[in-house]
Structures are given as structure tokens and as C-alpha cells.
Amino acid sequence: MKKRAERNRTITITAEEAKKLKSQLTKKVDGTVPTDKIICNDLLKVIDKIPNEMADLLIIDPPYNLGRDFGTIKFHATKNSDKYEEYLRSWMPKVINKLKANGSVYICGDWKCTSSLQRVIEECGLTILNRITWQREKGRGAKNNWKNGMEDIWFAVKNPDNYFFNLEAVKIRRRVLAPYKENGKPKDWEESDNGNFRLTCPSNFWDDISIPFWSMPENTDHPTQKPEKLYAKLILASSKPYDMVFDPFMGSGTACVTAKKLGRHFCGIEINEEYCLWAQKRLMMADDNKAIQGYSDGIFWERNSQTTKK
DSSP states (O other): OOOOOTTOOOOOOOHHHHHHHHTTSBOOOOSSOOTTEEEESOHHHHGGGSOTTOEEEEEEOOOOSSOEEETTEEEOOOSSHHHHHHHHHHHHHHHHTTEEEEEEEEEEEOTTTHHHHHHHHHHTTOEEEEEEEEEOOOSOOOSSSOOOOEEEEEEEESOTTSOOOOGGGGOEEEEOSSOOEETTEESSOEEETTEEEEEEOOOSEEOOOOOOOTTSTTOOSOTTOOOHHHHHHHHHHHOOTTOEEEESSOTTOHHHHHHHHTTOEEEEEESOHHHHHHHHHHHHHTTTOOOBTTEETTEEEOTTTOOSOO
């Protein structure tokens, strides 16, 4: 077992906890909608047994075209985009079939695979509405190249004339450094004991996300864990309370946990049992603590600007 610093809050699981958590995982699918379930299995072995059009929102974070060790599974990068696109085509159409006619899809990628993602998404008959780029600040950088500090999320829908999007739910609270007044009163901003702030509409560039690290209670040892705040934006913008959020590459469970914290139903599939156990423990922790770092009182805060309750 790793020896961790005293203030390290990374989620760990004891042998006794593991036994209990394993009993809560779903191994098989029987053709009914697996509501609020973590399915510990190979996606391609179970996807056909999940009813079509059961999800309001898909959040997909597949392996990127990079060499990566995921514990019991190793993903090997291909030398050309054609082979990676073959991999995407092996599962993406089946996953898209699980989406309702008025549903939305968010698919994560990096600069190496984002063009492949775009092509295969469009092959599946989806309409791409936007490409979100978010600042992924982690790592020390490269010696002979620019540091990779960005990732993409493609936003697509089945029907561009009929989909849900809640702009008010994802506005950002930004600090006002040069407040403008009209007739002596704040114009489009508000005064508070903690400073002056304005609610602004979000763009497709997000620079307010913090990657999970050892001092954050959501952190696990997963090598590519996504932040809860990142997925909270997707879930609040593109789903309603009690909607179904489906994540076919669940990892350590961020989409499912965030969906639960925000009052949505969820379903996640993950082949790695250890990751499933982390996710199941996070879901149990969410029963007592629904806090999402950087999001409080219905507002997303700029990074490092939140001064009220967390």
C-alpha cells in the first residue's frame, strides 16, 4: 500500500470495504434499464443488452490515441488515425443508439484524437453544435515541445431542432476588477462583502477547472480522472432533474457521482473492477456530501475566486 502524506485525501479502499462494495456492483445486464447502476464488465459484451433510447445525456471519455496503463488494461496508441477510427466505430454507433431522440452527447478527447472523434461522431448521424476546449493544468511540461494544457469536449445532438440546454444553470461568477456604475448603482454586477462579481454566460473555452489532486476529496489514483466541476457543467446544461446520464467508459465514476449529486439518474460501465470500487465508494460518500468544488449555491465560480462556502 502506498504511504501517503498526512493531509492526502485520495480515496482508498480497505479489504473489508472491497468485499461490501463488490456486492453492490452489477456484473450482468438483463435487458432492463440499469438505473443508478455501475456495470463492471466489457462495454461490447453488455451494450446490446441495454435498451435503446434510455439515456437523456451521454458523457463519453474513451481512451485517447495514447499509450496508457489503466491497471488491468493497457491501451496502445496507433500510429495513424485510421486504426483509431476503427476502434471508435467498434462501439460508438452502439452507444449512440442508447440516446433518446432529443438527447445530447459530450465526447472527450485531446489534440491527437479530436479530428478522428469529429469524423466518427458525424458518421453516427449526430449534429455537432460546438467544441469545448478546457484548460487542463497538470504536469511539469515537455522539454522539446509546448506543454499540452488543453483538452476538447465535442458537443453533439441527435436533433438540432429539439434538444435541452439550460444556459442559466451554467453561468459563471466572475470577479469585477473595474466596476462600472450607472446613476451611482452597479451596472450588470453586484457588490458583496467578498468583492464585486458578475454572472457571465459561459463560452466554449473553460479556464476555471482544477484537475483532481491529492488534497481534494474527489481524488482517486485513476490516471486520467476528470473533475466533478467539469462534468457538472455538462450535466446541468444538458439534462433535467431525474434524467438519465449514461457513461460507457466510467473510469473512477466522476460522471455517475456528479449526476447523483445533482439529482440525476445514472448508469456507468467500466471493465476495471478496482475503478468500479472507487466509483461505488464515491457514490456512497455522495449520500452524505453533495459538494462540488468550484460550484456552490447554484453558481460556478472562477478558479481560486470562491470565498464563500465550498
